[in-house]
Amino acid sequence: MSRTIIVSNRLPTKVIRSEESLTFQPSEGGLATGLGSIYRADGNVWVGWPGLFVTDAEEENYVTEQLQADSMAPVFLTEAEIRDFYEGFSNSTLWPTFHYFTQFATYEQAHWDAYVAVNEKFCAAVLAQAGPEDTIWVHDYQLLLLPELLRKARPEATIGFFLHIPFPSYELIRVLPWRAELLRGMLGADLIGFHTFGYMRHFLSSAAQVLGLTAVNGQLEVAHRAVRVDAFPMGIDYQRYADAAVSEAAIQHEATYREALRDTRVILSIDRLDYTKGIAQRLRAFELLLQNYPEWREQVSLIMLVVPSRDQVAQYAELKVEIDELVGRINAAYRTIAWNPIHYFYRSLPLEELASLYRLAEVALVTPMRDGMNLVAKEFVASKADHKGVLILSERAGAARELSDALIINPTDINQLTEAMHEALVMPEEEQIQRMTAMQALVKRYNVFSWTKLFLNQLAYTKMKQQTLATE
Numbered sequence: 001m002s003r004t005i006i007v008s009n010r011l012p013t014k015v016i017r018s019e020e021s022l023t024f025q026p027s028e029g030g031l032a033t034g035l036g037s038i039y040r041a042d043g044n045v046w047v048g049w050p051g052l053f054v055t056d057a058e059e060e061n062y063v064t065e066q067l068q069a070d071s072m073a074p075v076f077l078t079e080a081e082i083r084d085f086y087e088g089f090s091n092s093t094l095w096p097t098f099h100y101f102t103q104f105a106t107y108e109q110a111h112w113d114a115y116v117a118v119n120e121k122f123c124a125a126v127l128a129q130a131g132p133e134d135t136i137w138v139h140d141y142q143l144l145l146l147p148e149l150l151r152k153a154r155p156e157a158t159i160g161f162f163l164h165i166p167f168p169s170y171e172l173i174r175v176l177p178w179r180a181e182l183l184r185g186m187l188g189a190d191l192i193g194f195h196t197f198g199y200m201r202h203f204l205s206s207a208a209q210v211l212g213l214t215a216v217n218g219q220l221e222v223a224h225r226a227v228r229v230d231a232f233p234m235g236i237d238y239q240r241y242a243d244a245a246v247s248e249a250a251i252q253h254e255a256t257y258r259e260a261l262r263d264t265r266v267i268l269s270i271d272r273l274d275y276t277k278g279i280a281q282r283l284r285a286f287e288l289l290l291q292n293y294p295e296w297r298e299q300v301s302l303i304m305l306v307v308p309s310r311d312q313v314a315q316y317a318e319l320k321v322e323i324d325e326l327v328g329r330i331n332a333a334y335r336t337i338a339w340n341p342i343h344y345f346y347r348s349l350p351l352e353e354l355a356s357l358y359r360l361a362e363v364a365l366v367t368p369m370r371d372g373m374n375l376v377a378k379e380f381v382a383s384k385a386d387h388k389g390v391l392i393l394s395e396r397a398g399a400a401r402e403l404s405d406a407l408i409i410n411p412t413d414i415n416q417l418t419e420a421m422h423e424a425l426v427m428p429e430e431e432q433i434q435r436m437t438a439m440q441a442l443v444k445r446y447n448v449f450s451w452t453k454l455f456l457n458q459l460a461y462t463k464m465k466q467q468t469l470a471t472e
């Protein structure tokens with residue numbers, strides 16, 4: 001029977017060393033919860049890094065056994081690999097380039113070499129798991145070379161690739177010294193998926209300009225193989241968020257927060273710490289709101305949750321300092337004994353507490369400079385059981401292509417963002433309900449399960465068509 005092997009840099013479970021023991025916790029991120037439904041079924045398996053440096057073979061065996069029992073196969077990375085492959089090429093070259101932050105991008109041969117080596121390591125790990133009939137589904141920018149490596153080892157394999165971040169304009173791709181290798185790496189797949197048609201078009205344009213490949217009906221012909229390219233906007237596990245929002249725990253937490261906040265109205269912001277998320281610009285816009293609309297002072301607070309991420313990369317550490325300073329400055333300028341303008345948390349929170357924040361907030365600020373999709377926008381929508389609340393959404397998040405009933409803004413335009421916050425706070429309830437209900441219908445329907453099904457069906461269909469053509 002054919003199985004699906006999911007491959008991503010990070011496993012849905014992370015192993016954390018605390019004192020003398022190891023604990024297994026769910027990783028942050030939509031991918032983990034979304035695909036959770038399929039990797040445990042029918043002998044499927046998820047291959048990836050468990051987020052831990054193992055100290056010896058005994059520990060490695062123990063972690064492997066524990067994860068194996070839960071359908072995961074770990075790829076252990078060394079400290080040097082994390083430095084050069086993960087912090088280096090993945091997060092200091094590809095991440096800034098693909099998010100249009102080329103000023104942060106570095107081009108180091110040693111990082112590239114590590115990227116190639118780690119992709120090869122993943123290839124060996126996948127080959128150890130996958131039989132010839134299995135479907136291999138590779139995820140994200142850390143593994144762009146893996147589809148081609150797998151193709152070379154198994155020419156007949158069914159391989160899908162999905163990119164979770166934006167695919168940028170050719171003008172950014174052309175800057176990369178390894179642009180041809182990266183594109184060829186992706187083209188080892190039978191089906192390449194993106195969140196939006198815009199990203200897909202950029203990819204096709206790069207394939208044409210860098211490799212001279214022209215697409216016919218969304219297909220590229222690569223070494224006598226047809227590669228299909230398409231857009232699949234990722235969804236969330238809608239019910240999980242809708243249920244969490246009405247759980248006893250979430251309602252309890254919300255009541256406690258409301259009491260502490262003395263019924264101050266709440267604007268919410270939730271992100272991983274990242275310069276792509278527009279966190280500093282958002283803080284400046286909130287400051288401008290307090291400055292331009294003094295009537296909101298003591299009436300509205302910003303609750304800002306920043307989830308720690310990639311803190312060994314210089315720009316992330318610097319951004320943390322900038323955010324700390326901005327929050328400190330704004331709070332010092334505007335706070336009163338009874339009211340705190342910004343409640344800032346630097347940590348991750350369990351689902352029930354997130355759900356209570358989503359319940360509490362009248363406005364959610366999802367204003368990234370660039371974002372492949374942004375699932376927080378969809379989680380907020382799924383959590384609004386009373387259909388009230390306003391989403392302020394950046395036009396440069398993939399989610400803006402779907403959630404047109406949000407207040408769509410340009411995140412660099414601080415004045416527009418400030419005005420949108422004011423507009424959201426005074427928006428009549430009927431309009432809120434109308435917009436929210438429309439977004440809920442969409443997020444509920446195009447959820448992570450339909451996304452998975454659509455991608456895997458399209459992959460099976462592409463493969464079937466290839467085989468039919470080959471035998472004709």
Ligand code: G6P
Pocket residue numbers: 010029140141164165309310
């Ligand atoms: C983004 C990427 C994922 C990544 C996640 C968390 O969503 O698209 O591939 O896993 O961020 O980042 P981290 O570097 O902690 O895995």
